[in-house]
Amino acid sequence: MTKMQISQENQAGELSSAKPSKTLWCAGPIKGPTNRSGGSRADIHLQARDSAAIWAKTQARGDAAPSRLRRHGTGIGARARQVPPLQEILLRSLRRRYRRFRFLLFVHPGRPRRRAQRDPTCALNMERLLEARISSAVGLRHSLGLPSADTNAYRLINSEGDRLSGLIVDIFADVAVIASSAAWVEKYRQEIQFLVSKVNGVSHIKWRPSTDILKEEGLDISEHKEPASTCSTVKVMENGIVYLVSLEGQKTGFYADQRENRYIISLLSKDQRVLDLCCYSGGFALNAAKGGADNVIGIDSSGSALDLANENIVLNELNQGKVSFVKGDATTFMKGAISENELWDLVILDPPKLAPRKKVLQSASGMYRSLNALAMQVVKPGGLLMTCSCSGAMTQSGMFLKTIQGAASMAGRKVTVLRQAGAACDHPIDPAYPEGQYLSNYLLRVA
């Protein structure tokens, strides 16, 4: 564990996902009749406005995306005038959101496969059920080789994927970051902390509740103060590269979901000029540098993220003449590069979530198209582009590839798909909950 002073900017919450700005990132409630495809003309107007505001405000403030934790439709909390007792909240949630909670219910009309997996000793015993599911999650990660000698940053519990809807646990060396987005998780906080603290190697726990999502569930914890942490950063290793993780940083502090995709970049970078757009703490850029890139530049609008990225250059003893990070807006940077005819062999584009929900998909897809068209224009003919979308709505719609194709037409370039991927394998998905699929990652050749 290392201690580092949190920068002024960080304290201001630029990177913090604990208090995501709803007005900044999420379209407001859309009223009025809807057509069969789910949107009226008025909706479409609002969607366009909301989505444009998302990206524009991101550019202006260099702000961070809210947690990628899935949101579950409109909340019952919106109607609650005063906070009801916790049991009442849970009962309401259970009634109204059967789908979400069915992962936790022992008795439900599941299919035979599910019934066969159930352990009768867990029936109506929440502690035992939690113990069984957490231990099964640990076993799964062991079978995936996590942690390993060169990776100690990984996802231990992936919500529905581990049959613990609303609970995410990321392990960063000896720290477990627990992200809660369901009332039941808050209710069983002590039990969860106890069980997670028993996982091999864990000696600190950081609890990061999604205050806004919990409010939608009818649980207002905005007054609740988390106990002060003894540390604000931790050093981790991923694929043999060392990272400083801020425990107040975006999402849980580190994007473990891109681990396998970053590794691919390290294999493709030898002697290449690499541009990492929306680089956060430098994940793709550092892999490119380790892979022998000739020159690497990372761009991000968040100063706090770039403080980490710059620390990471030093921690990995990389040649500072070859790797650098620049604070700025990705669109402005690409437009500047195009006007100066600057090109890269390999470009990575990993923007924040631009389609926080289905209703803004249309306008968000316009933003993805424009960004990708710019990114393609800064790739040398015959070079590579790794492009990503972390919007569940975009990934599940199956529209991302079409959007990429639209971008290629806009840029006057021809692309071919070389690889298609999602989140790393420690982010399991239950096929009964396809909404768990959020990350799209395409590797393209840009002719």
Ligand SMILES: C[S@@+](CC[C@H](N)C(=O)[O-])C[C@H]1O[C@@H](n2cnc3c(N)ncnc32)[C@H](O)[C@@H]1O
């Ligand atoms: C999904 S994260 C990128 C994760 C990163 N690629 C990694 O591997 O860790 C998106 C990043 O985009 C940055 N960002 C948001 N708006 C931006 C903008 N207008 N220009 C550049 N970066 C932006 C955020 O600060 C955040 O670090």
